[in-house]
Amino acid sequence: xxxxxxxxxxxxxxxxxxxxxxxxxxxxxxxxxxxxxxxxxxxxxxxxxxxxxxxxxxxxxxxxxxxxxxxxxxxxxxxxxxxxxxxxxxxxxxxxxxxxxxxxxxxxxxxxxxxxxxxxxxxxxxxxxxxxxxxxxxxxxxxxxxxxxxxxxxxxxxxxxxxxxxxxxxxxxxxxxxxxxxxxxxxxxxxxxxxxxxxxxxxxxxxxxxxxxxxxxxxxxxxxxxxxxxxxxxxxxxxxxxxxxxxxxxxxxxxxxxxxxxxxxxxxxxxxxxxxxxxxxxxxxxxxxxxxxxxxxxxxxxxxxxxxxxxxxxxxxxxxxxxxxxxxxxxxxxxxxxxxx
Amino acid sequence: xxxxxxxxxxxxxxxxxxxxxxxxxxxxxxxxxxxxxxxxxxxxxxxxxxxxxxxxxxxxxxxxxxxxxxxxxxxxxxxxxxxxxxxxxxxxxxxxxxxxxxxxxxxxxxxxxxxxxxxxxxxxxxxxxxxxxxxxxxxxxxxxxxxxxxxxxxxxxxxxxxxxxxxxxxxxxxxxxxxxxxxxxxxxxxxxxxxxxxxxxxxxxxxxxxxxxxxxxxxxxxxxxxxxxxxxxxxxxxxxxxxxxxxxxxxxxxxxxxxxxxxxxxx
Numbered sequence: 182x183x184x185x186x187x188x189x190x191x192x193x194x195x196x197x198x199x200x201x202x203x204x205x206x207x208x209x210x211x212x213x214x215x216x217x218x219x220x221x222x223x224x225x226x227x228x229x230x231x232x233x234x235x236x237x238x239x240x241x242x243x244x245x246x247x248x249x250x251x252x253x254x255x256x257x258x259x260x261x262x263x264x265x266x267x268x269x270x271x272x273x274x275x276x277x278x279x280x281x282x283x284x285x286x287x288x289x290x291x292x293x294x295x296x297x298x299x300x301x302x303x304x305x306x307x308x309x310x311x312x313x314x315x316x317x318x319x320x321x322x323x324x325x326x327x328x329x330x331x332x333x334x335x336x337x338x339x340x341x342x343x344x345x346x347x348x349x350x351x352x353x354x355x356x357x358x359x360x361x362x363x364x365x366x367x368x369x370x371x372x373x374x375x376x377x378x379x380x381x382x383x384x385x386x387x388x389x390x391x392x393x394x395x396x397x398x399x400x401x402x403x404x405x406x407x408x409x410x411x412x413x414x415x416x417x418x419x420x421x422x423x424x425x426x427x428x429x430x431x432x433x434x435x436x437x438x439x440x441x442x443x444x445x446x447x448x449x450x451x452x453x454x455x456x457x458x459x460x461x462x463x464x465x466x467x468x469x470x471x472x473x474x475x476x477x478x479x480x481x482x483x484x485x486x487x488x489x490x491x492x493x494x495x496x497x498x499x500x501x502x503x504x505x506x507x508x509x510x511x512x513x514x515x516x517x518x519x520x521x522x
Numbered sequence: 523x524x525x526x527x528x529x530x531x532x533x534x535x536x537x538x539x540x541x542x543x544x545x546x547x548x549x550x551x552x553x554x555x556x557x558x559x560x561x562x563x564x565x566x567x568x569x570x571x572x573x574x575x576x577x578x579x580x581x582x583x584x585x586x587x588x589x590x591x592x593x594x595x596x597x598x599x600x601x602x603x604x605x606x607x608x609x610x611x612x613x614x615x616x617x618x619x620x621x622x623x624x625x626x627x628x629x630x631x632x633x634x635x636x637x638x639x640x641x642x643x644x645x646x647x648x649x650x651x652x653x654x655x656x657x658x659x660x661x662x663x664x665x666x667x668x669x670x671x672x673x674x675x676x677x678x679x680x681x682x683x684x685x686x687x688x689x690x691x692x693x694x695x696x697x698x699x700x701x702x703x704x705x706x707x708x709x710x711x712x713x714x715x716x717x718x719x720x721x722x723x724x725x726x727x728x729x730x731x732x733x734x735x736x737x738x739x740x741x742x743x744x745x746x747x748x749x750x751x752x753x754x755x756x757x758x759x760x761x762x763x764x765x766x767x768x769x770x771x772x773x774x775x776x777x778x779x780x781x782x783x784x785x786x787x788x789x
Contacts, residue, residue, distance in 0.1 A: 199784055249784070252619045256782045274621060282619045288611040293536035305528030306620040334539070 188263075189358055189391040190228035190251065195260035197221040197246055197415075220246045222415045224260070228393055230357075233385050235402040235423065236395040238412030244395035245285070247412070248360050251393065252282045265357055278307065281351035285362040287343040292336035296327050296346045299335055300353050307354040321349040324383065341372035352384075359384060361394045365401060377405050399423065433475035437468045438494035439485070444468075447490045451481070465493055525622050529630025537634050551642050555649045558584055572714050576739040578656045585650040586738050587711035589643040590731060593636075593670050597677035598701050600635045601628060601685035602694035609688070615787040624777060625770070628682070636674060643670070647742075659745040666741050669755070672762045673734040677701070679765025686769075686776035689785060705731040730761035 198217035221243045228234040236244045249255035250262060253273035262269040265279040290299050300321055304314045322328045325345040330338075335346055344364060351359055364380070365373035381404075384390050396402055402409050403423045410420040419426050427433075439447040441461035448454065451470035459466040472481060475497060485492050538544070562569075562581035569580040577583040608614035617627055651658045680701045684694035706712070708722065709731025715723055726732050733754035740746040748755060780786045 197784075246784070249615075249787075254615050254618050254781060254786055255784050277619060277621045280619075282616070284612055284616055286612040289613045289616040291532055291536050291613075293539045294532055298532055298535055302528055302532040303620060306525055306617070306622045308525075308621065310524060 187229055188227050189230045189232075189265060190226065190234075190393065191261075191263040192224055192226040192247070192251075193261045193263075195221055195224040195226075195247070195250060195257045195262060197243075197250065197255070197257050220415050221250075221257070224412075224415070224417050226410055226417060226420065228391060229408075230391055231385065231389055232407040233381065233392040233394060233405050235406035235409030236393065236412055237397070237399065237402050237409045237423070237426075238395075239397055241414075242397075242412040243415040244397075244412055245362060248282070248362050248393070248395055251360055252280060253277055278354075279356055280358040280360060281354065281356040283344075283347045283351045283359065283361045283364055285364075285366055287340065287347060287367070290335045290343060290346060290350075293334060295332050296322065296335055296338070296342075296349070297331040299346055300331075300350050303350045304353045309354065317353050317355075321353040324352060325349045325379070340367040341369070341376070344368060344376065348379075348384075352388075355388065356390070358391045358393070361392060363396055364394065365396075365398070373401075377401065381405055399427075433472045433477075434498040435470055435472060435475075435478065435481075436494065436496050436498050437470060437485075437492065438465050439468065440464060440491040440493075441466050443488075443490040446488050447485060450484050450488060450490070467494075469498060523626075526626040526630045526633070529617075529622070529627055530633035533631055534634040534637070537638075548642065548645060551645050552649060555585075555646065555653070558588070559653055569713075572716050576710075576714065576736065577743040579654055579743075582650055582654050582656055582658065582743050583739065584712065585646055585654075586742060587735060589646055590670065590673060590709070590735050590738060591706060591711055592639045592643055592646075593674050594677045594705055594731060595702060596632075596635045596639045597674045598680045598684060598698040600632055601678070601681035602688045602698060604631050605685045605688045606692075606694075609692075609785075609787060612787050618786065624773065628685075628773075632678070640667075656743065657745075659742055662741040662745065665748055666738055669734055669737045669741065669758070672755075672758050673730060676730040676734075676758065676761040676765040677705075679762075679767075679769030682766075682769030682773040686772040689773075689776040689780045692785070705729050708732065710735045727757075730758060730765070733757045733761075 196219070198219045200217050224243075224247065226234075226236075226247075236247060238244050246255065250257050251264065251269070253269055253276050256270065264276045267275050267279065269276045291302070297318060300318045301314065304317050304321075309317055319328065319331075322331045325348050327342060327345050327349060330342070335343060338346065344367070348361075348364070361380070365376055368376060380392060380394070385392055394402075394405060406423055408421060409423045409426060410417045411426055412418075437447065437451065441464050444459065444461075444466050447468060451468060453468060453470055459468065472478065478495065478497075482492060482495055559581055562579075562584050566580045569583070570578075573580060573583050577586075605614060608617070618624075647658065651660075680697065684697045687694050687697060708715075708718070708726045708729045710726070711731065715726045715732070718726060733751075737748070737751045737754045737758065740751050741748070777786075
């Protein structure tokens with residue numbers, strides 16, 4: 182597989198199935214329920230150098246499996262994986278020197294030792310020694326803002342600090358590629374925002390690292406990712422900027438607040454069902470409609486006003502992951518039918 | 523080697539924070555010696571003849587047996603226990619995303635455990651030396667330690683097989699417990715081969731513990747040189763080589779399997 186110099190990661194036709202673990206005896210006797218279950222189905226992904234690439238999908242979509250294959254701890258059943266131009270299946274040892282993983286689970290840290298010792302261990306495992314290692318450890322801790330608490334036990338840290346320790350551990354050798362598995366999963370909104378800012382400004386812009394990020398938050402993907410792949414039940418259904426993904430599979434959602442007396446007229450113009458009515462609050466009702474494109478908004482507002490509807494609010498609504506996935510799932514059969522045609 | 527030492531350092535620093543547990547564990551060794559001393563003294567007239575070729579005192583005979591028990595318990599149990607815990611926490615998978623090779627990883631993780639065994643063994647031997655009427659050949663302690671190290675290597679093979687089973691089926695399938703029981707019963711920890719029933723006595727030489735304890739007692743309690751027990755030393759060395767080779771191969775293959783099956787971490 183040839184990898185263009187602009188691509189940091191190339192996955193081609195990656196397929197993976199897992200056998201349902203129902204006990205040794207059942208597996209040996211090949212009883213029902215132990216058949217392999219497809220987790221990834223012919224996944225193709227190209228991640229460009231220096232970009233933040235998101236893997237967006239619901240729980241069980243196959244994000245973690247894909248990250249494990251990238252980090253060489255899991256072998257695919259079929260397909261090819263290239264990391265920084267190296268064939269990950271033929272030379273996993275070299276790939277491990279180019280890529281560092283920040284896991285979702287903070288239990289992967291050594292909780293009874295200090296943050297500094299945790300980072301130092303990984304620096305040593307990556308082959309750093311002596312003053313070079315100590316300098317790298319101090320720099321990594323300073324980068325994530327933990328230099329002042331580096332001597333404290335990780336067990337005494339908050340979730341956010343542990344997450345930063347995991348990032349420092351991954352950053353200690355300044356690898357060209359960083360893989361982050363749901364990095365803000367256990368963080369409060371403020372800490373999550375700070376961490377996203379750190380990922381965007383420091384990891385990607387300042388250090389020039391390529392970042393692959395698995396998340397089930399469209400908000401996070403929208404804020405962070407240059408491009409994203411939408412993963413639905415082990416298949417990539419779309420890859421683009423998230424704004425484009427939302428527009429492509431979900432259209433533009435808008436919240437429209439209109440006078441309750443004009444609801445039926447507004448519903449008809451917004452192509453919403455007219456046989457149901459929304460309870461009014463202060464003589465106004467709030468409707469959520471989907472437009473083919475946000476650029477259509479002025480036209481729709483004009484049509485509503487011309488029809489005599491009093492419009493109190495007309496605002497875009499961010500698409501949630503659930504909406505995005507539902508839309509993607511609804512689009513998929515049509516896409517497949519088009520492909521077969 | 524420096525990767526092994528790095529793992530050993532991180533793991534040891536973590537374990538050393540359990541100060542109370544460490545102290546209690548050390549004290550329990552001292553406390554456990556008391557009943558052994560009195561029981562051994564009571565049984566001395568009965569055991570004297572059977573153990574005469576290895577020790578003149580049943581108490582020291584039992585103490586050396588207990589030291590070897592510490593060693594094999596750590597060798598067979600530590601690896602499956604660590605692998606199981608690290609699979610659950612995701613630590614194993616994380617460590618394997620780095621360039622570290624599994625022998626360095628396992629070696630590093632075992633370092634603290636065996637260091638701890640050495641300290642407990644030393645406490646046991648010093649206590650025995652204070653209480654025993656017979657002497658202990660302290661100047662043979664280096665040779666004795668080397669034999670215990672060979673014994674550990676022989677049984678680490680079993681630990682690796684048990685660890686491989688954990689990677690494959692999430693259970694060590696009671697292999698450590700079975701090996702410990704058989705080795706303790708047949709390996710002359712508490713009684714010599716002569717008192718075993720005739721039906722199982724021929725099996726005793728098939729357990730690595732048997733030659734190891736014969737050498738250990740000849741060195742420490744009979745003040746004999748290694749050359750006098752050379753056949754047993756060679757036998758134990760064979761066990762050590764075979765144990766590590768077979769155990770290492772099993773572990774390596776199961777790691778490969780786990781990378782395919784996705785069992786390096788708990789889903």
